[in-house]
Amino acid sequence: MSGKTDEAYQAWMLLLITEAKQQSDAVAAAAKKKAEDAEKARLLAIEQLRQHDEAAAKAADEEQVQRRERIYSGEQALLTMATDWRAEAENGKMEESENKIALLLSHLTDLLATCIPQQEDIHNLDDVMTPVHSRLRQLEQRPVTAPDANFSNTSDRLEALEMDVGSLKDGLLDEFADIFESPTGVVSDRPISHEIILEGGVVPPKGCIYRMSEEELTVLRSQLDDLLDKGWIRPSSSPYGAPVLFIRKKNKDLRLCIDYRKLNVQTVKNAGPLPRIDNLLERLGGAKYLMAMTNEFRAMLDRFVLVYLDDILVYSRPWEDHLEHLRRMLEMLRRAKYKANRDNCEFVWQELEYLGHFVTPTGIRPLSDKIQAIQEWPEPRNVTDVRSFLGLAGYYQSFIKGYSKIAAHLTKLQCEDRPFDLGEDARESFLALKAAILFAEVLRIYDPLLPTRVTMDASGYGIGAVLEQHDGVDWQPVEYFSKKVPVVHSIDDARKKDLLAFVHSLKRWRHFLLGRSQFRWATNNNQLVFYKTRDTVNSTIARWMTFIDQLDFFPDQISRKSNRFADALSRRPDYCTTVYSTFEIDNDLRCSFIRGYQADPEFRDKYANCSSPNPALSHYQIQEGYLLVHTRGKDLLCVQSDPHLRTRPLGEFHDAPATEHIGVNRTIGRLREQFWWPGLLGDVTRYCESCEVCRRCKSRNHRPYDELRPLPVLLLRMEAIATDITGPFPKHKTGVDGILTVVDRLTKFDMFLPCHYHAKAPELAGVLYTGWIRTKGYPKEIVCDCDTRFMSDFWLALIKRWGSSLKPSSARHPQTDGQTERAHQTAQVLLRTLIRPDQKDWVERLPDVELAYNSSIHPAIGMSPFEFEHGSPVTSSLDTIIP
Template identity: 30%
Template sequence: LHSGYWQIEVTPEDRAKTAFITHEGLFQFKVMPFGLQNAPTTFQRLMNEVLCFAYLDDIIIFSSSFEEHLRDLGLRAHGLTVNVDKCAFLKQEMRFLGHIVMTEGIKPDPETLQVIAEYPHPCRVKDIQKFLGLCNWYSPFVKGMSELAEPLNHLRHRSCKWEWTEETERAFQDLKHQLCTAEVLHYPDFESPFFLQTDASDVGLGAVLYQEVGGEKRVVAYGSRMLSAAERRYHTTERECLAVVWVVRKYRPYLDSCHFMVIMDHNLLRWLQSMRDTAGKLAQWALLLQEFHFTTPHFIARAHRMAFRMRCPVGKNVSPELDLLPFSCLQLWEAQKLDEFCGLIVEYLMKESFQITPEGENWRVVAPASLRSKVLEYFHDAQTVGHMGRKKTVDRIRSKFFWSQLRQEVEEYVKLCPVCQKVKADNRKLPGLLMPNQLVAPWHTLTLDLMGPLPTSRHGNKYLLVVVDQYRMFPLRRAMGAVIARKVEQEIFCQWGAPKRILSDNGPQFATENWRAFCAAWGVGVDVIYTSLYHPQCNWTEQMNRTIKTILRTYVHGDQARWDKVLPRLGMTLCTMIQDSTGCSPARLKLGRELFLPLDRELQGQEVAESDVTCYEECLAQQLSDLYQLAKSTMEKAHVHQKKEYDKQHHGVGLQVGSLILRRSHPISSKSKGFSAKLARRWEGPFWVARQLSEVIYGLAHVET
């Protein structure tokens, strides 16, 4: 219309109400101006009286024939004028309020859809509101509009922190795609019956209003909504009834004066209409439904029910087991039609006659082969299932889906899951058979380990250096400071000489240039070796450390600052202790005799000292040689026994050069970085096996390097 508001005259008695003052005097409107409280309502009432359909000044007049169309164009009779530049006459297809109105039905305006397709990424809440407002205009064309927009709607909440994640990006793109590929909604044919298909889940209601014309299903409208907090507490029966009541109210203009059929998977409406002494909301619903003329044939629609549940919007706190599946019900149906196994089932069902129990509780979907990988991925990898093990994953999938060899495929999938391999604990025994240390000669290999930090003693000591020979296991009885090389030289090398080889762990004090230079100066620089990372069992000193700690606990209870004062007595205890591996004490291997204690002097008297003087050198050499041979023989027997018992519970490594493996991770917590080792992955990699150094030691190379 041309100046539509101004074509409506204001009655003389009401013109004073529109008066306004200017510098030229008082003025009153003779025609209806903008801004009046009831102006839009008055204008819309006129449009409805004069025209076939109108939204304010956007009007549309439709007719079934050319002659009727000329009669319907009755603007002149009512004194209305139009803007010719904005009018179109005798069209079979036209744009109206963002839609394309055509003979077949109604579809969204492609120009508006192009704007939606090119809509930039939202950067704030207001951008989300604008985008959703644009999309909601076309919600009747999209299945599950609320579900698609749920992640975006969540960002609109004041309590929600703005964070654009992969989920919101996927929702943003999916929403644009669904809108740009929306189907045509058909006009209702009131000469044909309507079908109203409803369903209710734990979180929402769903409905489809359609007709069947010439054997073709024509959708008139889609509908779905969330359940309120109170409605979610309804019984299943009440929710199913609520779905019907909500839908007939929503589509009352279509259903008010005609017969229609309600399709659902329960006979609830018959039950509701046959109830006696109804009260409360059930009575209200029964009274409301009496206004409509419908029938309710029994309809088993578990597949449709799942489709509705997948399409209904899901609340924030609701478990989205089927709602977040990576395929839609339509894709599932199409895949089943192409699947050989599903085809055999359908063929059998069509040939054989049997009875179906409608109230069965074990309905499951037969998963076609093309979608099984997606089912496995969802029921094992999704955040709502948490990478459970084989049994729990099998139980979860079996509650929803069925296919042959399900257990075997789940076990294989879980076994090869890279995330599970890296994060789950390995409770098996460590691989690798026992490799006993090779016995060569006394003072051949010297092992070192630094124990601490211990409580600071009164002399300022914090660490204890433990030195063990392969045969004598004789610890250093001194507290150590920072200059470890000087202490080793003074207390070990200058008294006993340099060993052939030095073995230590990978501590930073043994990896400095000063330490390497010191070892090289004493002729053992080339033979300085280190234990494998995170494998302290390679160092013989570890067992000695446990013994030392046990004895220290008994000595310093109540006063831990005096731990360095008890080291001389602790050393004497270790020197006189008979070792199971050698069969004698370290002092006897060192001196050829046991240390004399006060008790020994009292028991043996003076004769022992006199008898030992004869042939001392020859006897000592022979005695030490015999002791070394005895110790070596005893240790070899002990090693054989230890290896036999150890290998019973362990297996060989058996890695091949070039194979891919994961390496156990040893992260360290950092409070400043907000990192906890308890939540870190247990394994890292993958790595290539680059070379084999021994039966249990391998060199690795990262795949990215």
């Protein structure tokens, strides 16, 4: 026994060692694969960075060559013009001297503007311009004719343009040297006073002292002494205390900072909106000269000054205007007694870093250091990492075609309720977003004077658009825009989706397009022609049309093959969902959905949970007010237990021309692509089996149907009524244009009550109460069709309060309420025989029609409804004649 036990133990140990080795090998293989993936990602990032550096260097070289070519060609043009002008002056041909002087000055201004950013590269700039200057001075010294004598200020203007750029700039800044002096003392007569308001009952915060290096201690002593000498600080024994620390500036100096975070928590916040950075960048369109200052500046001139926190940007188009704008800005600083650090200021630049962008006269692009930071960003490991990466990448999303679609898988990972799992799709999205930002193209700054074009396209799952402007050579992009189509609109038809894309594009760029001259709307399908020729449109289309009519544009019909940019932005296979049939959801139906969710016992709790600030984890979500459930890998629209709401998609997916009355299983399959509700299978089965077209045209594959079972009729009078509305008729002088018909289902007694054909449910309830219930009492049952007014919450609540029950007819089966339908036909025939040719007295004739109808023999009961109701027939004048 002992030998067998040892053998079993050895076998068990061998098995255990084998399993441990296999697990170790698996872990080592996984670690190796992970290391290989990380190395591939690192090599890919290095390669992308190298390509970016090469592209940037190549672009810089090409730009430098182009600038030098412009300088050379400009100099040659000026030399040629000056030579020709002198020759004409010597020959006495000075008829167009005024125009020639203006043209020469314009060319010289452009040449100087081109030379400004090249001063460091062109060391012999003065030598290059010397021949031009000498020829112009010689020309000015020659005598001019009397008509030209009034141009004496031309020489002064020309000399100002000929001055060296550096001297001109320094001269202006030296004039305002007091602004750039080191400030001392406290300015006491400023109109603005500063105060910090604390919340009541707070305890003064105190902070510990941070440890500092020897360099930081030396700088701290120096700065404290300097602040004491200037009178900006003083010794204090205040109960408040906060530690200090240092931050490196761009120039590597140390900036003194105070940690007031604890104090900020106790202060009363003075909230105010910050300027939109995209709006600030868009206002630089056409500006060639820029100047940025870092200081506090309150008075902003909207025409040439932009302010964001403590950054001031002065922008201008011509050089002369820039000098004037700079002078006015410095004068405002002087009047306000503000100081500026000249070392932190940049003057007279055509290219400038501003708010994370590189701004040039031709366009804007992301900063290279920001792009490098994105390229070196490590792979996200949690939700916080994903949000940080998308925060930086999303700042430049206007430069990327289809940003929302590229980042879709990463965006889904921001939900903290779901476990974090960076799958292959999210990893591909992460790398694709890096590559898209690396090769982001330069966007042109919007110029309101240039021709503008909006190109858009929509697919079943995405909207894409691009805003472009023509620079005289070709169309250049200003901004890209893409958006995923909401699930609710994914079931719309193609025309409505295209119109939706146009509306979203106009809302995105409304600040550009509103109030400007006509812009182009490039589209391959002009939806406005279709909708404007229709007699009626739903409220959603009408609201969109009202918004579109605010703008001035003309459609530019293009082929789908030419619409590559917007078409690509609107299409991506992984967002595609099959759409078989479409129908429109208007405002009334949307409100019915939302109200139904809140009252439906199946979805009430789920809707409340998703609407709460901290919803519990579930497969449900709310989008644009609709409740969606995630099942079978799709987000499906939940339909509450309202017969009208459930019947509508049943009819569209079974009766529409595109579906051609398909069978039960196919109808269920198509419905499950978009909708879900409990009992969907049974509802579809009953609906298809009750379809009149299917019963008439399709073969019978089941047992014969049972006999019809009409609604039971109560045995007491006035307990069951049927009601319906007919019309519209010519509007009467009282404003009514319809008839509310009420029939007692037992006695067949009818009442024809005048009303507004499009009256709301409360008004119809008043007509019914005044005309019928006031004299007949409350009925126990009310039969009606599926009119939205009869199925509204108000009507249902009113019926419940009356103690009645509502029995609506089934979908597309008016036979359920056949009594009112027959009464309508009879009443209309009688009206046509009684009214005048102008048809304006039909209301006055309704009592006659009602009496004639109720006093005639009804075939269903063998007597007149009047006799059944009152116990005796209607008396007439013949009763006194006939014995």
